Amino acid sequence: MSETVISSFILRFTQETGTDAPWRGVVRHVQSDEEARFMRIDEALRFIGRFVDVNGSGVADGEEILDVRRQEQHAGNGEA
Secondary structure (H helix, E strand, O other): OOOOOOOOEEEEEEOOOOOOOOOEEEEEEOOOOEEEEEOOHHHHHHHHOOOOOOOOOOOOOOOHHHHHHHHHHHHHOOOO
């Protein structure tokens, strides 16, 4: 039986009104509550890539994805 892994992200974009200031963004990984600020979309994708494979290589860029999966498995088993 295959396992379904879910990683959710919230993206928020802001721009000061009345200025020519660039858009800024914040991306938050819902499961870990970690967030990163960015001004370029590639910065947001780099953060997301810590948790999911955004490049199609079959692996995430960091160990965080393994830690999130372990936490979710423990939560599913009634462990904290």
